[in-house]
Amino acid sequence: MVAPAPVLPEELVVWEILFRLPAKVLLRCLAVCRSWRRLTSAADFLLAHHRRQPSLPLVSFIGRPTRRFGVVEAAVDAFDLRRSAVERRPVLRFTKHSDRYPYTVLASCDGLLLLAICGDRFHYICNPTTRQSITLSSLNFSNVLGMYPHRSSGKYRILYWKGRQFGGSTRCYVISVGSSTAPRDVGSYLASGLCFVRNCPSVLLHGCLHWLHREEGKVLVFDTVGESFRWMTAPIYDDIWEDSHLVQIDGTLGISQISTRRTAMKLWLLQNYEAEVWFVKYQIEFPVAEISIANSSHFHGMVLSANGDVLVYCDQNSNLFHCDCTGKLLQKCQWDDVFSWPTRQWFKESFVQHASFQRKDGRLPVRKPCFFQGL
Amino acid sequence: MAAPESGDGNNGAARMVTLISSDNTRFEVEAAAASLSQTLQLTILDGGGGGGDGIPLPNVDSATLSKVLEYCIKHAPAAANGGAPNATAVDRAELERFDNEFVNIDQSVLYSLIMAAHNLEIEGLQSLVAKKVADMIKGKSPMEIRRTLGFPDPTPEEQAEMNAHMLEYGWAYE
Incomplete structure (x- = not known):
């Protein structure tokens, strides 16, 4: 007893x-x-x-097809690198993924992910924590720029553009998730600049969406309250840096970049948001004996935290490296017969209930969407 | 660890404070270690706890306080660094090893620590003991969790509700 x-x-x-x-x-x-x-x-x-909940970087995995147009398994996992052994938390699982119909995590906000399935043909908002999802048919064939909460209505809104990439017909629209009202035209101002921020996740901060416009060398800002665009200065950096993208580090806007010789990373932080003053927080030299990305055709790095630890991806052998701010290699992750790459989106689990997901009968849908099939 | 009372805590070395457990044992520790407690931090900043005064902790017994202070002393240097840039991977691994060892204790001791960490608001310790409980219930069925945590067996009505919940969120139990 x-x-x-x-x-x-x-x-x-x-x-x-x-x-x-x-x-x-x-x-x-x-x-x-x-x-x-x-x-x-x-x-x-x-x-x-x-x-x-910790905000964790999302890493995508796709099995190597054994034959052309093969159907393979694919996954998106949140990586918890805070402990000495990486913990992978499953977020999305595709059991039948065809490389002809790629998926993209377009935006992430408050535990919700906006997904494009089959290129830009189908769009979904899902909550991987509760396994709820809804389709967004109005977004088909559009170019999503970001998703953000609209505080007064409690609904989520999506900013996207439609039209030709070059020329005057590009326009931006805002739709409200779970609302039947038509998309609202928020103008074409700066819209041509938006083509360049495609595949470049936005950073939501101070009620604004931000993108780094590499060609302009500036930060493009969308004020979600006033629904207007403006420019912000980016740090003046010489052209020996590449793979630059915006990050959010503990509520501060940052820019993470890799040197052209691919031997170092730099983290800029926006010290003063109003005055647009940037400073270099870290320069992290890679342990080049272990991380050699000089000959990789696809690579990128991202600064993960204010501690200056970085995650570096390179396509040779599909490796992910985790280093600390002194450039010491903490972990190396490698998977055989799997392509993996960081999506540059972050995920923070949430059980918060959203009216948009509620079915009238209160039950979960019987059929799982393709991205939850393997979970 | 129960140190005799000392009157000269300010001899140029680290500042010391005295904490008094519910059973009247006095503990002398560095202010930096005791300040990991949000509850104590303000008192210590105001200059309290030094000399012969001591800070009484009526909710924490000496066995528990001794254990809490062991944690604080170990974690104080890293906390002083902001936990960040200077912490090498070796330091982090060492702290992780200490933490794992630290919570390898009886359930009753663990519960006393949970209450003490809550009362003293020591964030790192709160996370650590919660994680230990999470590990205890990891992979267990709701019924096994009830037994682990000392709950009485459910009524038939409660049992039916448990089953309904497990059916609805079947994937969480895989």
Whole structure:
């Protein structure tokens, strides 16, 4: 006979333990008892739980097809690199992926992902934490620029452009997710610049979406409240740096870039958002004996945190390297017969409920969408 | 670790503070270590806890406080560095090893630590003990979790609700 285990006060269990659990473990715990379910389904708990989840970089994996147009498995995982052994958290799983119909994670915001499936033909918003999703037919054949929350309506909005890449007919639109109103035209101003920020994820900060416009050497800003575009200065950097992209480091806008000789990375931070003052926070020299990307045709690096640790990808052998700010190699991840690359999107698990996902009968859809099939 | 009371905590070396457990044991520690507690930080910044005064902690017994301070002393140097740029991978690995060893304890001790970490607001320790509980319930069925945490067996009605939840979120149990 085992002695009865001591019991913790319920509030303490909820706020000290359940609150700190990763989403999947929390979900399992909800079956344990009624009061846990009640306390953890409160809006304040769900929002607090989301806020404390780490923001993790998403890495995409595709199996190497054995024959042309082969159907393979594909996955998107969140990488937790905070511990000494990388933890992969499954986010999306495709069981039947054809390389003729690529998928893209277009935007990520508050635990929601905006996906394009089959090129730009089908669009979905999904919450991988709750496995909910909806299709967005109005976005078909458009070029998504970003997704952001609209505070007063509580809905999410998507900014995209349609039209020819060059010439005057490019226009930008905003749609509200889960609303039947027609897309709103927010003008063509700077729209030609938007073509260049394609495949360049936006960074949402201070109620604005930001993109690095490499050709202009400036940061393009969309004010989500006023629905207007403007330019911001980017640090003046010489042309020996490449692979530049915007990052968000603890609420500060940053630029991560790789030197042309591909032996170092630099992190710029926007010290003063209003005055647009940038400074170099880190320059990280790669351990070139271990990380050799000089001859890679596809590579990129991203600064992961304020600690200056970086994730570097190169297509030779499909390697991912994790280094600290001193350039010391912490981890090397390599997978046989799998292509992997960082998506440059970040994901933060969330159980927060959204009205757009609710079905009228309150049940989950029977058929899983293709990106949840293998989960 | 229970140090005798000392009156000269400011001899140019690190500043010391005295903490008094619920069973009246006095602990002398560096202010930097005790300041990992958000609850104590303000008192210490105001100059409290030095000399013969001591800060009483009526909710924490000496066995638990001794364990809490062991954690704080180990983590204080890294916290002083902002935990960041100077922390090498070796330092981080060493702290991780210490942490794993530290929570390898009885459930009753763990529960006392959870309450103490909560009362003293020591963020790192709060995460660490919560992670230990998470590891304890990882891979267990809701019924096994109930037993692990000392819950009584569910009523038939509760059992039915548990089953319904498991059916709805079947994927979380794979």
